[in-house]
Amino acid sequence: MLAEIDVMGRMESPCIVKYHDSFIAEENKVNIVMEFCERGDLHKLLIKLKDVTEKRKHNYLSENTVWNYFIQICIGLHHMHSNNILHRDLKTLNIFLTKDNKIKIGDLGVAKILENFENFVTSKVGTPYYLSPEVCEDRPYNNKSDIWSLGCVLYEICSLQHPFEAKNQAALLLKIIKGKYESIPRIYSRSLAEIVHSCLVKDFKKRPTIQKILEMDIV
Secondary structure (H helix, E strand, O other): OHHHHHHHHHOOOOOEOOEEEEEEOHHHOEEEEEOOOOOOEHHHHHHHHHHHHHHHOOOOOOHHHHHHHHHHHHHHHHHHHHOOEEOOOOOHHHEEEOOOOOEEEOOOOOOEEOOOOOOOEOOOOOOHHHOOHHHHOOOOEOHHHHHHHHHHHHHHHHHOOOOOOOOOHHHHHHHHHHOOOOOOOOOOOHHHHHHHHHHOOOOHHHOOOHHHHHHOOOO
16 A cells, blocks of 8 residues: 555656545554546446447447547556556556546556666566466566556457457466457557557567657557
8 A cells, every 4th residue: 555655646647646645544544535537437438338339339439539548548657657667457447537538547556666667577466358478477577568458458448348358367368378369340540450459469579668659650
């Protein structure tokens, strides 16, 4: 909890849930006061769309909305990586929406502060659907693991489902390690599909940095 407070206290970005204060109440419980995101998390929004899509077909988010959400997520993640901080659990459940439809990255409970990004982490944390191949294989990882998770998030925003799904965790990890997934719906541009592909490359050295993603030309 104290580590999370330390990380949140360092974050000053319009695309990250703002930390206001913390205090110890009765029974030595730590309370954290954070910015309120009225519309809840992105996962709930996508679940609602998926339910409607299954009934009516093709009720996906517009491409402009996808870009709007994705760019804001990238800006928030760029701020974290610029401060040598790994999120390590980037997923739609940890991305929040305000009443003004602004995106905020939150839940920094397992975030990790590094001296620099030449260092690697070995502890296995995160949510199975969004784990990178290197984490699945218990190999050291760095900020490129967040980029893999970012690709999973973008895929989910477009397709309303995870790029890798299975009936049990062992089968899921195997699918992630193999790195094979269906393309996003054809209603979206080639640029979106290419960003998903660049993030979900098995070799982490070939994935772009968050800076490179923000600098990409969009056609």
